[in-house]
Amino acid sequence: MSTEGRSRSAGLTTTKSLMPTIVMAIAALYFLVPLWWLFVASTKSRGDLTTTAGLWFSDFQFGANVSDLFSREGNIYATWLLNSLLYAGVAGAISTLLAAMAGYALAKYTFRGREAVFNTILAGVLVPTTALALPLFLLFSKVDMTDTYWAVFVPSLVSPLGVYLSRIYAGASVPDTLIEAARIDGAGEFRIFFTIAMRLMSPALVTIFLFQFVAIWNNFFLPLIMLTNQDLYPVTYGLYVWNSQAARDPSLTTLTIVGSFVSIVPLIIAFLMLQRFWRSGLTSGAVKG
Amino acid sequence: MSTSDAVVDAAAPRVRSTRRRGRRFSRRNLSIIGFLAPFTILFVLLYLVPIGYALYKSFFIIKRKGAFGSPNEVFGGLDNYSRAIEDTEFLKSIGRVLLFGIVQVPVMLILALVFALLLDSIFGRFKRFFRLAFFVPYAVPVVIGAILWAFLYSPGLSPILDGLGAINISINFLGEGTVLWSIANIVTWTYTGYNMLIIFSALQAIDSSIYEAARIDGANEWKMAWQIKIPIIRPALILTAVFSIIGTLQLFTEAQVLRDSATSITSQYTPNLVAFTAASANNFNYAAALAFILAVATAVLSFGFLKLADRKGGE
Secondary structure, eight states: OOHHHHHHTHHHHHHHTHHHHHHHHHHHHHHHHHHHHHHHHTTSOHHHHHHSOTTSOOSOOHHHHHHHHHHTTTTHHHHHHHHHIIIIIIHHHHHHHHHHHHHHHHHHOOOTTHHHHHHHHHHHHTSOHHHHHHHHHHHHHHTTOTTSHHHHHGGGGOOHHHHHHHHHHHHHHSOHHHHHHHHHTTOOHHHIIIIIIHHHTHHHHHHHHHHHHHHHHHOOHHHHHHOOOGGGOOHHHHHHHHHHHTTTOTHHHHHHHHHHHHHHHHHHHHHHHTHHHHHHHHHHHHHHO | OOOHHHHHHHHGGGGSOHHHHHHHHHHHHHHHHHHHHHHHHHHIIIIIHHHHHHHHHTTEEEEESTTTSOEEEEEOTTHHHHHHHHOHHHHHHHHHHHHHHHHHHHHHHHHHHHHHHHHHHOOSHHHHHHHHHHHHHHHSOHHHHHHHHHHHHSTTTOHHHHHHHHTTOOOOTTSTTTHHHHHHHHHHHHHHHHHHHHHHHHHHTSOTHHHHHHHHTTOOHHHHIIIIIHHHTHHHHHHHHHHHHHHHHTOOHHHHHHTTTOTTSOTTSSHHHHHHHHHHTTOHHHHHHHHHHHHHHHHHHHHHHHHHHHHHHHO
């Protein structure tokens, strides 16, 4: 929008933005150096980890460390990665679809009690997952379902934030005239949703999926409280358990470091590639909030 | 909340004849149920029922018949709640997270705001780099971030301690007096970039013609930030503050992870840890009461803040 104004005063702005750039560069070090340390540490043998300078390489042992990681306890690490992908990926996708349907209905139909339903769901946004984990455990133990896949999977299917966001998006991106036109052409309500609305909402759906994916991937209290069988752990919880056992078994220190590094690389790449979806989600949340 | 977009739709069907409208309405009602039911059923089962069940459970206490008798759940009224408000460890843990919140939330949000304003004033290729770099920690799961910082705090592994040691400063990041702020640093590291991005997105949405007008009126950058940018992005600031307050009261993961390397973090360090410890000791009724108190306190604080912010904005 204002690029014209910017290029016009380009000479002026470069000197003017020198100070901000320096400040931001120093701050960027704070955010990036810990991750650099994690990368460097994951290339070191156990001995070098404590004896060599933390921020630079010594003997490059990354390959050996990774093969140790994937051979520990019958490749339990790969199982954990797969579990995380199932919990966050599959449950995240299903919850996005459910939230999209509910948000679309709340945006595009008028019915009695609509605002009451919406406000109840909105209150759900403010209920933190940690506050829910304990009561969920009590209920799941009633039906004897703790320590199963479902104990982590099923609670991850609900995303009140997703409903809130998809109501906003559906309201903004699906024109009523288009829905009316499709109805006149004889399309059913569900067909309109799945063929027209979903397509128009698709950038928003990616955003909602990302939010839910992160929420599930980050959920620590739920697996902590629900799971004892380590074959069911998500990778974050598995690494936490390794880390807490490292005092007894020092080889786990290296594995925790390498395991942490390997597990976050795909996440960081995905985050950075999908950044524009984050931005759109954050804007609408902030503007409407 | 904005609902005007949906209201438009209400007017459309009214044009149709009554007979057709009747058939249409019932079909449409079925579709509405079809769209809403899957989410709503799960929401009721996994949000409302657990909360209701925890509330119900919190009114019961465990009684034993004699010293070795089997435990029995009996109605105890508000016993668990009166126990909670007399539980000094629980009260101390609340005091601790409040102190944490009073310091950490403003520090993080001021940093996020300053970074967002600086980012807004930078042009060229660095802008994109900073936006990405600051956001990266948010991509790191909280557990991993806490494990990572636990290493950076521990003697022998930490390059920070090595560096400080080289200039003869020795600090114990995991001591009783410091560990709360070491946790605050982890939270700040994780969420500052995320909050910066929310605030920055709000800044980007401002129509730049406002700036032109202000510049003509002789406003400098500082004045523009204070008198134009910050007032306009207030909703974004309030949003970030509310989510930060919720996060603070629920503080758990970072403390639980650091417990493995810091003996100064007790099993009663944060309110959630108190509840978790009670649950681990099979005292679910008490844990349910604690969880409920915590949820109510969170709601009261966030709504209170929203109201306060609203009133200030209205003046």
